[in-house]
Amino acid sequence: MTKKLYFIFIILYTSLLLYWLFFGFGRTPNVEKTVQFVPFTTIYKMFTQVDDFKYLSVNIIGNIVVFIPFGFLGIVFEKLKKARFLFPIFILGISTLEFLQFITKRGYAEIDDVILNTMGVAIGFWVYRFLLKFLKFHATLNLTAKETKEIPKK
Numbered sequence: 001m002t003k004k005l006y007f008i009f010i011i012l013y014t015s016l017l018l019y020w021l022f023f024g025f026g027r028t029p030n031v032e033k034t035v036q037f038v039p040f041t042t043i044y045k046m047f048t049q050v051d052d053f054k055y056l057s058v059n060i061i062g063n064i065v066v067f068i069p070f071g072f073l074g075i076v077f078e079k080l081k082k083a084r085f086l087f088p089i090f091i092l093g094i095s096t097l098e099f100l101q102f103i104t105k106r107g108y109a110e111i112d113d114v115i116l117n118t119m120g121v122a123i124g125f126w127v128y129r130f131l132l133k134f135l136k137f138h139a140t141l142n143l144t145a146k147e148t149k150e151i152p153k154k
Contacts, residue, residue, distance in 0.1 A: 006075045013069055020066075021097060022106045029105040036110040043112050063116035064123065067094075071124020081132075083125060090121050 036042055043060065050056050070090060074081030080089070094117045101107035 003075055006072065010069065010073070010076065017066060018097075021101060022104065027106050030107075033102055033105055034108040034110075035102055036108065036112065039111050039115060041112065042110050043116070060116065063113055064120040067117045067120030068124035068127070071121045071126070072128045074125075074128060086121070086125060087118065091118060094118070 046056050046059055071086075073086060080086045091114065094114050098107075098109040098113055102109035
């Protein structure tokens with residue numbers, strides 16, 4: 001049941017993110033195309049040149065937080081329970097979206113967005129891994145408690 005619900009959630013959530021990336025927040029095609037390949041340039045500018053905390057938090061924290069659910073893709077896709085599969089696939093996917101934003105002039109293609117989005121996936125992935133271990137440990141504790149109750153007392 002969890003697998004099916006998460007699958008439906010991630011499809012709807014991905015659709016919403018795609019809308020945000022290309023049409024949301026008043027995005028219209030820009031005349032200029034911008035690409036930023038130098039890591040941390042935009043992040044540095046945000047912290048040193050932007051006084052508006054709301055703008056800063058939406059761009060920095062928002063780019064991390066909205067991608068946390070993708071760290072849980074292992075629920076639906078068994079191979080994506082492993083970092084060596086999840087991260088390259090995600091980086092390729094988000095890089096493709098950044099490139100499409102550049103081509104369609106509906107945003108800016110920035111390596112910093114890839115970095116921040118990947119940080120979000122990493123947070124989600126490690127939370128997911130922690131929950132798996134915690135639930136497995138909890139199940140083991142319950143099994144041990146049941147076994148000790150079944151041992152006859154002398």
